[in-house]
Amino acid sequence: MSGNSSSMVQKIISASAWSFIGVLMAAAFFYWQEYRNPFQLNISLIDEVNLIEVKGKIQNLKVLYKNDDILESKKEIKVIRVSIENKGDTILQSYYDQLEPFGLRFYNAKILDSEVTYSNSTDLESKLLSGNVSVSEKGIDDVIFSKVIFDSGDTVTLKFTLLQDSDKSLEISPLGKLANISDLTITKFSQADDNNPWNPAVYVFIGYFLVLFTLFGLITILVFLESYSKKKKVKSFVTKFGKLSEKQNVVTEFYLSCSSRDERLVSDLIDENYALDLSDYIEKPKVKRSPMNLLFIRHSNVRVLNKDIFSIEDDFIYFNQDNEKFIVEFFTFILEK
Numbered sequence: 001m002s003g004n005s006s007s008m009v010q011k012i013i014s015a016s017a018w019s020f021i022g023v024l025m026a027a028a029f030f031y032w033q034e035y036r037n038p039f040q041l042n043i044s045l046i047d048e049v050n051l052i053e054v055k056g057k058i059q060n061l062k063v064l065y066k067n068d069d070i071l072e073s074k075k076e077i078k079v080i081r082v083s084i085e086n087k088g089d090t091i092l093q094s095y096y097d098q099l100e101p102f103g104l105r106f107y108n109a110k111i112l113d114s115e116v117t118y119s120n121s122t123d124l125e126s127k128l129l130s131g132n133v134s135v136s137e138k139g140i141d142d143v144i145f146s147k148v149i150f151d152s153g154d155t156v157t158l159k160f161t162l163l164q165d166s167d168k169s170l171e172i173s174p175l176g177k178l179a180n181i182s183d184l185t186i187t188k189f190s191q192a193d194d195n196n197p198w199n200p201a202v203y204v205f206i207g208y209f210l211v212l213f214t215l216f217g218l219i220t221i222l223v224f225l226e227s228y229s230k231k232k233k234v235k236s237f238v239t240k241f242g243k244l245s246e247k248q249n250v251v252t253e254f255y256l257s258c259s260s261r262d263e264r265l266v267s268d269l270i271d272e273n274y275a276l277d278l279s280d281y282i283e284k285p286k287v288k289r290s291p292m293n294l295l296f297i298r299h300s301n302v303r304v305l306n307k308d309i310f311s312i313e314d315d316f317i318y319f320n321q322d323n324e325k326f327i328v329e330f331f332t333f334i335l336e337k
Contacts, residue, residue, distance in 0.1 A: 039095075039180040040088035041150065043104075045188050046081040046157070048170065076166045078109070081117070082158045082186070084150075091150040095179040102176035103144040104186075108168040111141045112161040119156040124148060128156055142175060230256050233337050237330060248326050250308045255334065258306075266309070266331050269319065 082104065096102055119125040130146045143160070164170060174184035234252050238244060244252065254262075309327060311318045319327050 038089040039091065039178070040086070041091065041178065041181060041184065042083075042085045042087055043174055043184065043186040044083045044085075045172065045186060046083050048078060048080045051077040051079050051161070074166050076164055077112070078162045078164050078170065080160050080162065080170070082160065082172075083155065084158070085155040086150040086152060088152065090152050091178060093147050093149055096147040097177035097179075100176050101142070101144045102147050102178075103142055103174075105173050105175050106141045106143070106160075106162065107171035107173075108139055109141060109162040109164040109170055111143060112163055114143055114158060114160050117157050117159045119154075121151065121154045121156070124150070124154055124156045129158070144175075227256070233334050236337070237333050240333075247308075247323055248330070251323055251327055251330055254306050254309050255330070262306075262309075266327070267335055269317075270328055270331060270335075 114129060116125050116129060119128075127146045127148045130144055162170070172186055174186055176184065178184065234256065237252075305312070305317070307320065308323060309320055311320050318324075
């Protein structure tokens with residue numbers, strides 16, 4: 001590992017790396033905000049109940065609707081509830097396609113009655129149902145809604161009473177077109193819950209934690225690889241020069257645990273062959289590539305230097321004289337690897 005090269009592991013662990021993680025998370029959030037569809041209007045069929053259900057034949061029993069016997073004509077009266085909820089951004093009146101009606105179309109059924117049973121918006125409760133029921137063709141009834149503003153979080157529950165052929169299934173489809181929503185669909189309430197079990201914000205937080213987990217995984221791998229590389233270099237040195245003394249082991253232990261800044265400081269002291277003058281650095285703060293950058297955190301607090309490796313006298317930094325010869329020999333070998 002070159003003394004002039006930056007250690008990726010140390011950069012990741014340093015404060016600047018956490019800034020990078022913050023930028024990465026902000027970029028992920030921006031990407032989610034930019035490319036997610038902020039408009040989500042959910043239409044769900046809550047339940048479907050037969051108002052009158054006769055399974056066996058009962059003599060003299062008649063159920064009349066406008067003087068027609070429903071049982072004899074093989075029809076049934078059904079009550080259904082439909083929920084409309086805006087889980088996205090506010091839908092303004094200008095978002096509706098003005099050339100198409102907005103509402104629900106019922107197949108194989110005749111609408112007897114429609115009403116709003118619940119809404120958290122008084123505006124929706126009073127304005128949504130325009131009272132217009134149009135018959136497009138035989139067997140099809142449309143309920144036309146007013147093109148009201150759906151604020152974010154607005155919800156409304158509608159109840160419809162239907163007259164339907166007992167041998168035909170009920171089919172409902174939304175009418176109309178809204179900007180930013182590719183296709184309006186209606187789902188069963190249980191199916192809607194299965195398709196959207198969590199709030200979208202949950203997915204964002206999960207994504208953040210996955211990013212952090214991945215980064216910590218990479219850090220762990222890089223720390224292991226760097227530690228392995230350092231140990232391998234020390235082993236090569238011992239193989240070439242023989243068993244080390246206790247003082248020399250102190251230097252190798254320092255190398256195994258030192259930061260990239262300590263390595264650069266040692267490298268600069270070896271390559272440039274000078275003792276660092278603190279006063280020169282203070283007088284010339286704009287000098288680039290000075291190893292004194294390694295001695296300060298936020299340019300105010302001097303770092304603690306290992307006394308077995310460095311010595312400080314007055315305003316100067318030297319190698320520890322007891323280990324200087326071995327330090328130069330050892331790190332020269334390491335830096336050449």
